[in-house]
Amino acid sequence: MARKTLGIDLNRVEGDLEFEVDLEDGRIVGARCIGTLFRGFEQLLVDRAPRDSLVITPRVCGICGTAHLYTAVLALERLAQLPVPPQATLIRNLCLMAENVQSDLRQTFLFFVPDFLNPRYGDHPMAAAVARAFQPMKGSAVLGALGVTRRILQVVAIFGGQWPHSSYMLPGGVTRGANARDIVDCRELVESTVAWLEDDVLGDRLEAFLALDTLAALERWLAEPVRAERAMTLFCNFSRSVGLDRIGGGARTFLSGGSYHDPDSWGPPCGEQKTLLAAGIFEADGGTLAPFDPDRITEHVRHSWFRSYAGGRHPFEGETVPDYQPGSDRYTWAKAPRYGEQVVETGPLAELLAAGDALCRDILATLGPNTWLRQFARLRRAARTLALMRGQVDALARRIGEPHYRHPPEGAFEQGEGFGIVQAARGTLGHWMQVEDGRISRYQIVTPTAWNASPKDSAGRHGHWEQSVIGLQLADEADPVELGHIVRSHDPCLVCTVHFAGSGRRFRYGV
Amino acid sequence: MPNMLWMQTGACSGDSMSLLTADGPSIEGLIRSGAIELLWHPSLTDAPSGYFATLVERIESGEQGLDILCIEGSIVTGPYGSGMFDSHRGRPKMQIVSALAARARTVVAVGTCAAFGGVHAAPPNPSDSIGLQYDHADPGGLLGEDWRAGDGRPVINLAGCPVHPLTITRTLSMLATGTPFELDFLNRPQVFFASTVHQGCTRNEYHEYDVEDREPGGKACMYFNLGCQGPSTLANCNGELWNNRSSKTRAGVPCFGCTSPDFPRDGDLFRTDKIGDVPVTLPLGVSRARYMAYKNLAKAAAPVRLIKREMEP
Numbered sequence A: 001m002a003r004k005t006l007g008i009d010l011n012r013v014e015g016d017l018e019f020e021v022d023l024e025d026g027r028i029v030g031a032r033c034i035g036t037l038f039r040g041f042e043q044l045l046v047d048r049a050p051r052d053s054l055v056i057t058p059r060v061c062g063i064c065g066t067a068h069l070y071t072a073v074l075a076l077e078r079l080a081q082l083p084v085p086p087q088a089t090l091i092r093n094l095c096l097m098a099e100n101v102q103s104d105l106r107q108t109f110l111f112f113v114p115d116f117l118n119p120r121y122g123d124h125p126m127a128a129a130v131a132r133a134f135q136p137m138k139g140s141a142v143l144g145a146l147g148v149t150r151r152i153l154q155v156v157a158i159f160g161g162q163w164p165h166s167s168y169m170l171p172g173g174v175t176r177g178a179n180a181r182d183i184v185d186c187r188e189l190v191e192s193t194v195a196w197l198e199d200d201v202l203g204d205r206l207e208a209f210l211a212l213d214t215l216a217a218l219e220r221w222l223a224e225p226v227r228a229e230r231a232m233t234l235f236c237n238f239s240r241s242v243g244l245d246r247i248g249g250g251a252r253t254f255l256s257g258g259s260y261h262d263p264d265s266w267g268p269p270c271g272e273q274k275t276l277l278a279a280g281i282f283e284a285d286g287g288t289l290a291p292f293d294p295d296r297i298t299e300h301v302r303h304s305w306f307r308s309y310a311g312g313r314h315p316f317e318g319e320t321v322p323d324y325q326p327g328s329d330r331y332t333w334a335k336a337p338r339y340g341e342q343v344v345e346t347g348p349l350a351e352l353l354a355a356g357d358a359l360c361r362d363i364l365a366t367l368g369p370n371t372w373l374r375q376f377a378r379l380r381r382a383a384r385t386l387a388l389m390r391g392q393v394d395a396l397a398r399r400i401g402e403p404h405y406r407h408p409p410e411g412a413f414e415q416g417e418g419f420g421i422v423q424a425a426r427g428t429l430g431h432w433m434q435v436e437d438g439r440i441s442r443y444q445i446v447t448p449t450a451w452n453a454s455p456k457d458s459a460g461r462h463g464h465w466e467q468s469v470i471g472l473q474l475a476d477e478a479d480p481v482e483l484g485h486i487v488r489s490h491d492p493c494l495v496c497t498v499h500f501a502g503s504g505r506r507f508r509y510g511v
Numbered sequence B: 001m002p003n004m005l006w007m008q009t010g011a012c013s014g015d016s017m018s019l020l021t022a023d024g025p026s027i028e029g030l031i032r033s034g035a036i037e038l039l040w041h042p043s044l045t046d047a048p049s050g051y052f053a054t055l056v057e058r059i060e061s062g063e064q065g066l067d068i069l070c071i072e073g074s075i076v077t078g079p080y081g082s083g084m085f086d087s088h089r090g091r092p093k094m095q096i097v098s099a100l101a102a103r104a105r106t107v108v109a110v111g112t113c114a115a116f117g118g119v120h121a122a123p124p125n126p127s128d129s130i131g132l133q134y135d136h137a138d139p140g141g142l143l144g145e146d147w148r149a150g151d152g153r154p155v156i157n158l159a160g161c162p163v164h165p166l167t168i169t170r171t172l173s174m175l176a177t178g179t180p181f182e183l184d185f186l187n188r189p190q191v192f193f194a195s196t197v198h199q200g201c202t203r204n205e206y207h208e209y210d211v212e213d214r215e216p217g218g219k220a221c222m223y224f225n226l227g228c229q230g231p232s233t234l235a236n237c238n239g240e241l242w243n244n245r246s247s248k249t250r251a252g253v254p255c256f257g258c259t260s261p262d263f264p265r266d267g268d269l270f271r272t273d274k275i276g277d278v279p280v281t282l283p284l285g286v287s288r289a290r291y292m293a294y295k296n297l298a299k300a301a302a303p304v305r306l307i308k309r310e311m312e313p
Helices: A041-045 A050-060 A065-080 A086-117 A127-134 A140-152 A154-160 A180-202 A206-211 A215-223 A231-241 A348-354 A358-367 A371-397 A448-452 A464-469 A481-488 B014-021 B027-032 B051-061 B093-103 B112-116 B165-177 B204-208 B288-301
Strands: A003-010 A017-024 A027-035 A253-256 A259-261 A275-277 A280-283 A297-300 A336-339 A416-424 A427-436 A439-446 B003-008 B037-040 B066-072 B104-110 B156-158
Touching: A017 A481, A027 A464, A041 A050, A041 A439, A050 A065, A050 A427, A050 A439, A065 A086, A065 A416, A065 A427, A086 A127, A086 A140, A086 A154, A086 A180, A086 A231, A086 A259, A086 A371, A086 A416, A086 A481, A127 A140, A127 A231, A140 A154, A140 A180, A140 B014, A154 A180, A180 A206, A180 A231, A180 A371, A206 A371, A215 A231, A215 A358, A231 A371, A253 A348, A253 A427, A259 A416, A280 A348, A297 A439, A348 A358, A348 A371, A348 A427, A358 A371, A427 A448, A448 A464, A464 A481, B003 B093, B014 B165, B027 B037, B027 B165, B037 B051, B051 B093, B066 B093, B066 B112, B066 B165, B093 B104, B104 B112, B104 B165, B112 B156, B156 B165
Parallel strands: B003 B037, B003 B066, B066 B104, B104 B156
Antiparallel strands: A003 A017, A017 A027, A253 A280, A259 A275, A297 A336, A416 A427, A427 A439
């Protein structure tokens, strides 16, 4: 038996991802997912004014800064127990929806499908059609996605001034309310995106696609000649023809923190988070859904380059002191988040499973977790989110003239703790903050990719990505395209994984 | 056709996202028209795993020429000067950047992080981040004050967190086509950094008559109380609207001065530090005594429609 270790670095992810896999006769028997960047974001926040988190944390990630802003503002509102006008929550939801649609479409058409043009698939019967649609920077679906993502982001610019990186959500509301012109503009931006999706991707009405509820129904729909060369059909048929529906299962437990706060109920006591898409823990085995309890989140550092502590710690008790130890059994700048000691997967698939999407649940029950389903769920979520945006714009139109901001009382942020959780583009995102004497004393961020790309924990359990590639047979060790498919199906955001050092004291490392 | 290699160091990908948001010129337009050959971009290149490492080797050995090197992200030098907080295949990225810069005809710092250190270099700078040729406002950085690229120019600093989308693609187009342009005192292309954020802000009439908001969420000027740095920040945010729509200040978000070397400043970002009633940091080049006299007169002249906040920003 030939055993060797292969180092693989992957592009077309956000940030830097290196994977180290142990092979026996071309089969992966061990995997280490390596985050290679430490930025110390949480240390940057300690000792700053609490609201500065609204400027600093969006800079954790250029592709999901709106999600960080939303999460940070929820933490401040929970800390200070602030009422929030419904109009503000509607505007926040619309902006986060726009950002998620942007991310889902760019990730699918710019990062995921280029692998279909790999030389390995040169003789595939669909090769020519795939190239016409998916060739990087030139294919029809790619150019279309570039165009519509620019437009849908204008929703964020209308309310926040710019995308990426604005700070228009403030504890107590948003910086500006909607007027009639904004409503017209938002409708147009949503409808033009829907039109592209219907014409170029689906070849059908959005509602018809969303009404599909079983794998069999989806297969019949895909087989209709009218949509033979539509992007969705090409993506599904090609993926399944090369077996992406049979690889990359992973953890089999799915975490969704819930999506989009309910405008009418978000406010004191800020206890549970009522959301438009429900939160939950979904089990692939048995298809059961359990409630999500943020208190059960812990983070481990046993295999990370941080000062050791035993077991896992809840973010409010977290500590992160960098301790670079090359040559040890520690291998990454990422921590290992666990839910009640369980390894979980998060992302659009988890979000749709928890929210009761019948089609995704049926595919999961029929085929089990796999790479195609995970990526399919991302496109499905984009479609669902656009449908949700229509409803939010209508609801916002009825709130014109209502308050969009209530100024917090003097001294609201002197003392206390709060957290926020949203579903960002890549899954569950949480911020936990503590404030003493009007200054941030601790800030912990657990990002979606931290869940998915986590290293082994103190009990030796592999993280979800590591699990999803162990057992995989590589056809060509020099170009492990299967591994690329699996990892990219998670929409990896390594800039988002690896900065969670810091909290506790302000700490200067280095000379 | 000039080629371009885009590399990320300590980054959030925000400048890459800004690049994708530019629509005229767009990155796909520059590629299609033959203005630029994309050798590498971490998010956009469809080359197989390992291609970047090979490309770096070939450029270092001189086998492959490099016209435009774009760096996105802070240069991370920690821990203990090793650079291992940010590595590629076990090699510190700061070493790779130095090696590529030595071969490049032109080097562009895309974003405030690569230019000056940026958000990661804010106190206490846990990763020991610096910029390519600056450490905040101090010349030096990774490459040193006297360093020059193959074309004789210092690092071209495209400041901003992120850089304005069109500033990226227009600069690339100018470089690709040999269109001449001047750099300012921080080596930023003057054509994009010769106006204040304040210029073109739709709250200017409020500012003109000293009608200042004390709480966020309003319609008036944010300079005196809410931390807005617009009058002292050089950037074209209100001359070239973001996403073809708006700007932060128009939407009621104070300018945080993200094109400046000291971004993010070490103070409450949503509050203006003042001496008496007047901000510590005055509009660029203005004398305090005269500014106070002007503001007192202006306030007395303020029309009711502004005092009552009847004007939409």
